[in-house]
Amino acid sequence: MHRIHPLPAHQAPETVAALYEAVRQDLSLVPNLIRTLGNSRASLDAYLKLYASLANGNLPSSLREKLALRIAKLNGCDYCLAIHHAIGGMLGVPEKELVAAEGGLSFDTWEQAALDLAEAVLATRGNVSADSYAAATRAGITPEDATEVVAHVAMNIFANYFTRLAQTKIDFPRNWVNAPAAA
Amino acid sequence: MNRIPIISRDKAPSGIADLYDAVKRKLGLVPNMVQVLGGSSSGLKGYLALSGAVSEGTLETRTREKIALRVAELNDCNYCLSAHTAIGGLLKVPSEELESARAGESPDSREQAILDLVELIVKTRGDVPDAILDDARSAGVGNGEIIEIVANVALNLFTNYFNRLARTEIDFPLVRSLETATA
Numbered sequence: 001m002h003r004i005h006p007l008p009a010h011q012a013p014e015t016v017a018a019l020y021e022a023v024r025q026d027l028s029l030v031p032n033l034i035r036t037l038g039n040s041r042a043s044l045d046a047y048l049k050l051y052a053s054l055a056n057g058n059l060p061s062s063l064r065e066k067l068a069l070r071i072a073k074l075n076g077c078d079y080c081l082a083i084h085h086a087i088g089g090m091l092g093v094p095e096k097e098l099v100a101a102e103g104g105l106s107f108d109t110w111e112q113a114a115l116d117l118a119e120a121v122l123a124t125r126g127n128v129s130a131d132s133y134a135a136a137t138r139a140g141i142t143p144e145d146a147t148e149v150v151a152h153v154a155m156n157i158f159a160n161y162f163t164r165l166a167q168t169k170i171d172f173p174r175n176w177v178n179a180p181a182a183a
Numbered sequence: 184m185n186r187i188p189i190i191s192r193d194k195a196p197s198g199i200a201d202l203y204d205a206v207k208r209k210l211g212l213v214p215n216m217v218q219v220l221g222g223s224s225s226g227l228k229g230y231l232a233l234s235g236a237v238s239e240g241t242l243e244t245r246t247r248e249k250i251a252l253r254v255a256e257l258n259d260c261n262y263c264l265s266a267h268t269a270i271g272g273l274l275k276v277p278s279e280e281l282e283s284a285r286a287g288e289s290p291d292s293r294e295q296a297i298l299d300l301v302e303l304i305v306k307t308r309g310d311v312p313d314a315i316l317d318d319a320r321s322a323g324v325g326n327g328e329i330i331e332i333v334a335n336v337a338l339n340l341f342t343n344y345f346n347r348l349a350r351t352e353i354d355f356p357l358v359r360s361l362e363t364a365t366a
Contacts, residue, residue, distance in 0.1 A: 003316060004329065036330075039326045043333070043334040045239070046233050046334050047233075049229075049233060053229035054226075056224075058223075058225070075308050075309075076308065124347075125258045125259070125340075125347060126348045127259075127347040128347075133186065133348075143188060143222050147187060147222055147226040147349075150344050151223070154337055154341030158333065162330065164308060165311055165329070
């Protein structure tokens with residue numbers, strides 16, 4: 001199943017185990033994605049630092065999860081779809097909004113523009129047309145927002161490509177948050 | 184002409200100016216890309232954290248520059264080709280080797296396996312064929328390094344997509360992608 005196996009905490013070097021523990025405190029579990037990245041301390045550190053920086057950006061957490069779902073969908077990453085449905089649920093985003101985001105849709109104009117821009121960035125590898133960029137600007141996407149959107153595309157590509165390469169096993173159900181005290 | 188503006192040091196908030204200074208101490212200059220990212224505090228911090236952490240891995244610096252050149256070539260990013268050709272020169276990598284790397288070739292069999300894996304990661308969005316992964320492993324590339332290679336691909340997709348979106352003005356001796364040069 002896995003092409004690269006997760007590295008369990010008890011086999012991991014101390015610095016890697018400490019990173020796992022930080023994730024556990026945030027999410028209450030250490031996803032296979034993290035434990036598989038743990039085979040490369042530098043890469044796990046890189047992913048977590050990028051994640052932490054973007055968590056302090058302008059884009060709200062609900063939109064960040066929606067971007068993650070859309071990008072995972074476009075990249076065919078089932079693992080990332082599962083994890084971001086779970087985290088989106090944990091944040092209280094209604095399931096129908098998560099499903100809509102996966103399909104590239106939002107009920108909010110600004111969020112819609114961010115999703116459209118992310119899709120255009122992926123489809124054109126950044127070479128977004130003048131029309132698409134102008135549409136985003138009209139909908140209130142600032143240059144700062146656009147920069148953050150690209151950063152999210154890159155971070156999600158990291159997780160998408162990595163879990164596709166490693167064939168990381170999905171370790172919680174989509175409705176994990178609703179499962180009563182699961183495991 | 185940039186589509187996302189440069190934030191020069193005198194207009195940047197102090198936190199951003201400090202980051203520019205840190206880049207300048209390391210590279211001797213603050214590339215336009217960094218000053219364009221500077222419009223987003225989280226975007227710039229995210230990029231620098233990602234790039235700093237990835238550089239702490241076990242892949243050799245010159246191999247990482249070759250990966251950067253190959254990915255930039257595949258994504259037709261002239262800004263990144265120009266920047267990484269200049270950095271590769273500073274690292275004393277012969278210019279013929281830098282040119283071969285852009286075409287995905289290396290005189291070294293292990294580096295060749297790495298460049299082949301990079302190309303497939305980009306082209307299959309991570310879903311690389313077993314045979315390519317086996318080739319990399321036979322050439323002595325371990326799991327940790329395979330993960331680092333994915334991290335380097337993500338790092339370079341970040342800058343490729345960002346510079347293509349931002350239309351960052353090139354502030355290194357111009358190198359055009361084979362795609363652009365022949366178009």
